[in-house]
Amino acid sequence: MTDIPENDVPLARVDWNSPEQSARLKKRYRTEKIFKSLAVLSLATAIAALMVVMVSIFTTGISGFTETRIELDVTLDANVVGDIANMSRPELETHIASINVNNILVRSLQAKFPDVTKRADVFALLRLFSVGAQSDIRKVILDDPTLVGQTVPISLLAGSDVDMLMKGNISREVEQADRKITDQQLAWVDQFNEEGKVEQGINWTFFTSGDSREPELAGIWSATVGSFLTLLVTFLISFPVGVGSAIYLEEFAPKNRFTDLIEININNLAAVPSIIFGLLGLAIFINFIELPRSAPLVGGLTLALMTLPTIIITARAAIKAVPPSIKEAAIGLGASHMQTVFHHVLPLSMPGILTGSIIGMAQALGETAPLLMIGMVAFIVDTPGGILEASTALPVQVYLWADSPERGFLEKTSAAIMVLLAFLIIMNGLAIWLRQKFEKKW
């Protein structure tokens, strides 16, 4: 090994310890270090940016999950409520809905603040409470009709301005003209506060109600149901069609120019901006087939078009990853091509397909742009009962609230973003779990 044939040009012996070699070595190490530190730096920048977004959403949003309530001794005047002693439950419900609760509230407030007599002052006092306070009183009467005629302490939902004040989002320092709450109202709130009547609690309304123009009454339930219905349609359409196309293209289709063209088109479609799918949905489903606007059916169909390429591409990759030996063994034992695919290849590739589909669904959940075109950006209070009723979706709710002037919607926007993020994390987590649990290594 050491003796070199004489004819050959002897290799120059390299002195690895020479200064010039060690300089070269240093240079190589340096470039590697620079590359590594650049990578770490860019990663750190990305994480820092993400943290800034998360922290700002979290700090503004967390108070969106709480609400302010003021306890007030409410006199349930029998003259206003009427005779409800012998009513059946359904009768009671319709009757209570028609009671002039405003009257009860005003009188109870005047009993507490006897010196407030002017009309404008009564209005100002009433404004400390939300419109939702009326349903609080109604609920108390409905729960226990025997309370009528008595004076009971009821915890009433405060108006958004009081809520903002208690959460420190309205400054007391500025002049009266510059804030939404007057000095007089401030004094009343302080009085309630000193008496220990003001409390903060979890805002269940946020999870159980639909949209509202009053920030303290606005909730995400109808948007969540809308998102669910939309995604259901999307899944029912895009999953079978997507997986079917992937199987056909991967296992059955001949390889020729035409299928190449289809493949290029699918890859292209995956990169098309989502608003284009919205325009397509508008043209086909609403203008041509004349399906109703704002319906989860149309939203789901549109999003299905958008998700299809993602599902086809991931499903094809998963099918391709199944080793040929499995197929060959099945065929060798006399299974038809169809049986091979459906009995062996498809079950084995399912974890990969499901992962891809869930990621596609998560993408569809966060999509707003296509829904703009088909009328799902709308003010909807009632929870949709089916795929043909007008509905909205979670990201659209975020978009609508972000655009509202009321200060109270700032925290609601961030709170809704947090809920949306939670759903996305759950879906992506599920995808990772599925992959780790069921994926086979060959």
Add this chain to the structure above:
Amino acid sequence: MYKKPTTALIGIGMIGLSMVSTAEARDQIRIVGSSTVFPFSTAVAEEFGRSTAFKTPVVESTGSGGGLKLFCAGVGEGHPDITNASRAIKSSEIDLCAQNGVNEIIEVKVGYDGIVLANSKEAPQLNFKLRDIWLALAKDVVVNGEIMANPYKNWNEINPALPNKKIEVLGPPPTSGTRDAFAELALEGGCQAFPEILAIEEEDGDRYTALCHTIREDGAYIEAGENDNLIVGKLQANPDAVGVFGYSFLEENSDVIQGSIVEGSLPTFENIADKVYKVSRSLFFYVKKAHVGVVPGIREYLREFLSDKAMGDFGYLAEKGLIPLPSDELAKVRNTAENLIPLKK
């Protein structure tokens, strides 16, 4: 075994189709249109849903132009009943409506909206003339009698009374109705102060409009998107910047930003209502008469919108920042709405 999912799918598809074909008569009002009227329209819709036995109307925010296009597309369940607009209907739109069989349209004027210029409370309050606004923001301006590309960089170059600060205005993009109104009311109002421009108006109307309405694109005017909350946030962060947006956002954020004086008057509730403040526009909605009585609740919705509870001095719309009509005008509008008097062509 593997046929099952397919049959189930076909089943679902057929159920879906049958639901479509047998869709019942619509019992819910559908409203589309301007994003400026949206907060008021939705407030009324919510109260209407809460206080009557009717379903809460669905309100879509599509912009004035988009709303009128949908509105004029035809009569029937698939088309909206009402469209909101932050400008009056154009004659071309009335023609489009008529082509599609929408012949009787009821116009309801609901109030005014001021477009304000505002800056952070940390900076001094600004005092503009309309001509200052045009000189600061137009693409081409008049300098010493000649029309040239806008050379101004700082406010005090336009008007020595204004601060020596860079011109930096955050405003809505061209797709916004607020931008159209701003161009029409503030910019055009300002450019009419120049005799050179007025001379052009007589010769060449198109060139006049282009000169008056085109906003500079060299970075002094920053399109801040449709989201006015974003502009408010940016103004707080940058005290030298000036923002352009609707009055309700100023009212809601009056602890951190201040409105600028335009032509000697502040954008206050009273000044806009009395039409002393120049940059304000009317808000409308349009009702399809053919749908009244077919879709339940339209009449009641109109009554709710025009009631004292909503439009009065202490009404909930005033609280949301709508500047209501003066009482004589309101009486006229109420009469139109109650008797469903359509627009005359």
